[in-house]
Amino acid sequence: xSKYSTKxxxxxxxxxRGISKLALFIAALAVSxxxxxxxxxxxxxxxxxxSFEVTGKVxxxxxxxxxxxxxxxxxxxxxxxxxxxxxxxxxxAGGDAVGRxxxxxxxxxxxxxxxxxxxxxxxDLDARRMEGLLTAGSFRIRASN
Numbered sequence: 001x002s003k004y005s006t007k008x009x010x011x012x013x014x015x016x017r018g019i020s021k022l023a024l025f026i027a028a029l030a031v032s033x034x035x036x037x038x039x040x041x042x043x044x045x046x047x048x049x050x051s052f053e054v055t056g057k058v059x060x061x062x063x064x065x066x067x068x069x070x071x072x073x074x075x076x077x078x079x080x081x082x083x084x085x086x087x088x089x090x091x092x093a094g095g096d097a098v099g100r101x102x103x104x105x106x107x108x109x110x111x112x113x114x115x116x117x118x119x120x121x122x123x124d125l126d127a128r129r130m131e132g133l134l135t136a137g138s139f140r141i142r143a144s145n
Contacts, residue, residue, distance in 0.1 A: 049078065049093025049125040049133060050100070054107050056118035058088045064141045066112040071139045074099035078133050082144035091125060093133040 054063070059082050067080045071092060076099060080090035092103055108120040125133070 048097075048100070049091060049130055050104070050122045051089070051091045051125060051129075052104075052107055052120060052122050053083075053087050053089045054111070054117055054120045055087045056111075057114075057116040058111065059086055061114035062112045063088055063115045066115075067107070068139050068141055070103060070106050074103055076100065076103055077137055077139050079136075079140045079142050081142035084145055091129060091133055092139075093125060093130055 064080045064082065067088070067090065071078060071080075075095040076092050077094045078090055078092035080088060083089055092100065095103075104120075104122060107122075108117065111117050
């Protein structure tokens with residue numbers, strides 16, 4: 001068996017001069033990050049967001065609290081508020097495209113345990129509204145209108 005075959009202990013030893021074990025570890029970490037992080041999508045390159053209105057039995061059932069919990073868990077920012085009409089409205093931005101889609105699914109299908117969702121409408125946010133949300137940098141439950 002060769003001194004440098006993969007079955008030899010010598011294969012895994014680093015030379016005394018040249019590359020340090022720390023440098024090798026950092027290089028391996030960087031390569032693994034590049035290989036396994038996935039490639040960014042165009043929608044991830046620029047922050048985007050949406051406004052929403054959810055109708056049904058969505059007030060008095062902790063819908064806003066659950067919306068905030070989901071948004072925070074997904075790394076999203078924005079706000080949610082009850083409307084006099086009985087609906088819940090809000091704006092959400094940030095995070096990645098997958099997180100925003102999961103939030104839309106929550107608003108459209110899941111809601112809080114005691115809620116009943118009849119409909120959910122979404123609209124993309126314009127640049128001015130996006131800037132306001134990104135400046136705020138958190139998710140808030142706003143007082144009802």
